[in-house]
Amino acid sequence: MFGFKAKVFSAALTGVALIAPAANAEFINIATGGTSGVYYPLGVALAEIYGEKIEGARTQVQATKASVENLNLLGQKKAELVFALGDSVKAGWEGNAEAGFPKPLENLRALAAIYPNYIQIVAEKDAGIATITDLKGKTISVGAPASGTELNAREIFKAAGMSYDDMGKVEYLPYSESAELIKNRQLQSTLQSSGLGVAFIKDLASTHDINLVAIPAEVVETIGAPYVPAVIPANTYNGQTEDVATAAVGNVLVTRAELDDETAYQMTKLLFENLDRLGAAHAAAKNITLENAISGLSIPLHPGAERYYREVGVIK
Numbered sequence: 346m347f348g349f350k351a352k353v354f355s356a357a358l359t360g361v362a363l364i365a366p367a368a369n370a371e372f373i374n375i376a377t378g379g380t381s382g383v384y385y386p387l388g389v390a391l392a393e394i395y396g397e398k399i400e401g402a403r404t405q406v407q408a409t410k411a412s413v414e415n416l417n418l419l420g421q422k423k424a425e426l427v428f429a430l431g432d433s434v435k436a437g438w439e440g441n442a443e444a445g446f447p448k449p450l451e452n453l454r455a456l457a458a459i460y461p462n463y464i465q466i467v468a469e470k471d472a473g474i475a476t477i478t479d480l481k482g483k484t485i486s487v488g489a490p491a492s493g494t495e496l497n498a499r500e501i502f503k504a505a506g507m508s509y510d511d512m513g514k515v516e517y518l519p520y521s522e523s524a525e526l527i528k529n530r531q532l533q534s535t536l537q538s539s540g541l542g543v544a545f546i547k548d549l550a551s552t553h554d555i556n557l558v559a560i561p562a563e564v565v566e567t568i569g570a571p572y573v574p575a576v577i578p579a580n581t582y583n584g585q586t587e588d589v590a591t592a593a594v595g596n597v598l599v600t601r602a603e604l605d606d607e608t609a610y611q612m613t614k615l616l617f618e619n620l621d622r623l624g625a626a627h628a629a630a631k632n633i634t635l636e637n638a639i640s641g642l643s644i645p646l647h648p649g650a651e652r653y654y655r656e657v658g659v660i661k
Contacts, residue, residue, distance in 0.1 A: 371399065371401060371402050371403070371605065371608050372402075372403045372404075372405075372425070373392070373395055373399075373402055373403070373404045373405070373425045373426060373608070373612070374404075374405045374407055374418075374423070374424045374425050374426075375388045375391055375392050375404065375405065375406050375407065375424070375425070375426045375427070376388075376407045376409050376414070376415040376418050376419075376424040376426070376427040376428070377389075377406060377407065377408060377409060377411070377415075377427075377428055378408070378409060378410070378411035378412075378415075378428060378519075379408060379409075379410070379411070379519040379520050379521065380408050380521075381519075381520045381521040381524075381543075381544055381545045382411070382519070382520050382539055382543065382544075382545075383539050383540040383543055383627050383629045384411060384428040385406070385408055386626045386627045387428070387623055387626055387627055387629070387630055388406045388428065389406050389626065390619075390622055390623050390625075390626035390627075390630075391404075391426070391612075391616070391623070392404040392405065392406045393622075394615050394616075394619050394622060395611075395612060395615060398611075398615055399608065399611050399612070399615070402608075407424065410489040410492050410519065411428070411429070411430075411488075411489070411492050411493050411494065411519075412428070412429040412430045412433035412434075412492060412493025412494075412496075413433055413437075413444065413445040413446070413491050413492055413493060413496070414492070415427035415428060415429050415599075416429050416433060416434065416437040416446070416450055416453065416599065417437075417445070417446070417450070419450065419452065419453060419599060419600070419601045420437070420450040420452065420453075420601075422452075422601065422603065424601075425600060425601070425604055425608075426456065426598060426599070426600050426612065427598070427599050427600075428459075428596060428597075428598060428599075429493060429596065429597055429599050430462055430493035430494075430496075430497070430538060430594050430595075430596060430597075431458075431571040431594050431595040431596065431597055431641060431643065432493070432496060432497070432500070432571050432572070432594055433493040433496060434453065434455075434597050434599060434643055434644055435571065435643040435644075436496070437449075437450045437453060438450060438451075438453055438643055438644045444491065444496055445491040445496075451602075452601045452602040452603065453599055453601065453602075453644045454599065454600050454601060454602050454604070454609075454644060454645055454646065454647035454650075455597055455598070455599055455600075455639075455642045455644050455645065455646050455647065455650065456598040456599065456600050456609065456612060456613050456616070456646075456647060456650045457597070457598045457613060457616060457617075457633075457638045457639075457650065458595050458596070458597055458637055458638055458639060458640050458641055458642055459595075459596045459597065459598055459630075459632075459633045460540055460595075460596055460629045460630060460631075460632035460633050461540075461573075461575065461593040461594065461595050461596065461632065462493075462538045462539055462540060462593065462594050462595070462596055463538070463539065463540065463541055463575055463577060463591050463592070463593050464497050464501060464536065464537075464538050464560060464591050464592045464593070464594070465536070465537055465538070465539060465543070465546060465557065465577065465591065466480075466534065466535070466536045466557065466558035466560065466591075467527070467534060467535050467537070467546055467549065467555050467556070467557060467558070468480075468483075468533060468534040468555060468556045468557075468558055469527050469530070469532075469533050469534065469553065469554075469555060469556075470553075470554035470555055470556050471554070472533035472534065474533065474534055474556060474558055475556065475558070476558065476559065477501075477505050477507075477558055477559070477560060477561070477564070478505070478507070479558070480507070480511070480512060480534060480558070481507065481511045481512065482511070482512070482513045483512060483513050483533045483534055484512070484513050484514045484515075484516070484531075484532050484533045484534065485512050485514075485515055485516070485532070485533065485534045485535060485536060486515075486516040486517070486518040486522070486523040486526065486532055486534075486535040486536070486537075487499075487509075487515060487516070487517060487535070487536050488517065488518070488519060488536070488537060488538070489517055489518070489519050490517040492519075493538060494519075494536070494537055494538040495517065497536070497538045497592075497594065498536045500568050500572070501536070501560060501564065501568070501592065503568075504564045504565070504567040504568045505560075505564045513533075516532060518535075519537075520537055520539070520543070520544075520545040521545055523535035523537065523545070524545045524546075524548060524549045527549060527553065527555075528549065528552065528553060534558070538594065539629075540627065540628070540629025540632075541577060541578075541581050541628070541629060542581055542582075542627075542628050542629065543629075546582050547582060547583070550582040550583040550584055550585070551583055554584060555582070555584065557577060557582065557585055557589040558589075559589050559590045559591065560590060560591045560592050561590055562574040562590060564592075565591075565592040568592070570641075571594050571595060571641060571643075572592045572593070572594055573592070573593050573594075574590065574591075574592065574593075575590075575591050575592060575593035576588045576589065576590060576591065577589040577591055595640070595641050597642065597644075598616070599644070600612070600647050600650075602647070604647065604649070605649070606647075606648050606649040606652070607649065608649065609647040609648070609649025609650055610649035610650070610652050610653050611649075612649075612650075613647075613649065613650040613653040613654075614653050616633075617633075617635050617638070617653075617657075620633055635657065635659060636659075638654065638659055639654060639659060639660070
C-alpha cells in the first residue's frame with residue numbers, strides 16, 4: 346500500500362518495521378496513532394524515508410492511542426520520534442496528572458511543528474444534532490481515554506459550558522470504532538481530532554448522512570492558546586455543502602534529548618526534503634511548511650533540529 350516491503354513486528358506493537366542490514370544501526374521507533382487516522386500513514390512514510398536515506402537506520406512504526414501514550418513512550422525511552430498534539434506536548438512538559446502525565450517529561454525535544462489538527466464533531470443526521478449544545482442527552486465517543494483527542498473534548502465542552510455529565514452516554518473509542526458504531530446506529534456522534542479529510546469521516550460520509558457540528562469561535566477563544574478558531578471548508582466531506590466553524594490545534598513531531606544530534610539533524614532535514622512523499626501519504630501533510638516549523642513550540646528544540654533550522658535560515 347505504501348510502496349515498500351514491510352515486516353510485521355510483535356502483535357503488542359501493532360506496527361510495521363523497515364530494516365536495513367546494518368549490524369550496529371541507529372534504531373528509530375516512530376509512535377503514531379490508530380491506523381485509520383493521519384499520524385499512522387505519515388509515520389509509515391517517514392519510516393520509509395529514514396530507512397532509505399539514513400545510512401544503516403532500522404525503522405519501526407508503532408500504532409498507539411496517539412499523543413499522551415506517545416509522549417510517555419518518549420519519557421520511558423521506548424520511542425525516538427512521536428506525533429503529538431500541541432496541548433498534550435505542553436501538558437507533558439509541565440506535568441499534568443489529569444492529562445496523563447504524573448510528572449514533567451523533561452527529556453522531550455521538538456523536531457518540528459507540522460500541520461494543524463481540526464476538532465471534528467460528526468453526528469448521525471437523524472440524531473438531530475445541529476449545534477454543540479444539541480449534544481446534551483446524546484451518545485458520543487470522545488477518543489481513547491486520556492488521549493490527546495479526549496483532552497480536546499474536555500476543553501471544548503468546558504468552554505461551551507458543558508461536561509460529560511450532560512451527555513446521554515460517553516464512549517472512549519478511537520476513529521474506526523466510533524465510525525462503526527455510528528454506522529450500526531449504536532452511537533449518535535463522535536468528537537475526534539485529526540487533519541482534514543481523515544479517512545474515517547470520508548468513509549462514514551460515503552454511506553451515511555452526517556452533520557459536522559460547528560464549534561463557535563467564541564468557544565475556541567474562551568480556551569485560548571494553543572487552540573485557535575478554524576474552518577472545515579465546504580465539500581471536505583461528502584454532503585458537507587457549507588464551511589463549518591471549528592477549533593484547530595497544532596501537531597508536533599517530538600523526540601527525546603538522548604537522541605544522537607546527527608540523527609536528529611538528518612531526521613529533520615529529510616522531513617522537509619520529502620514533503621511531496623508525505624503529502625502523497627496523506628493530504629494533511631500538504632500543510633507542513635518550513636516557515637512554520639518552529640511556530641508555537643512549548644518545548645526546546647533538539648540541538649540536531651536547531652542545527653538544520655540555522656543552516657536553512659529559519660533561525661538566524
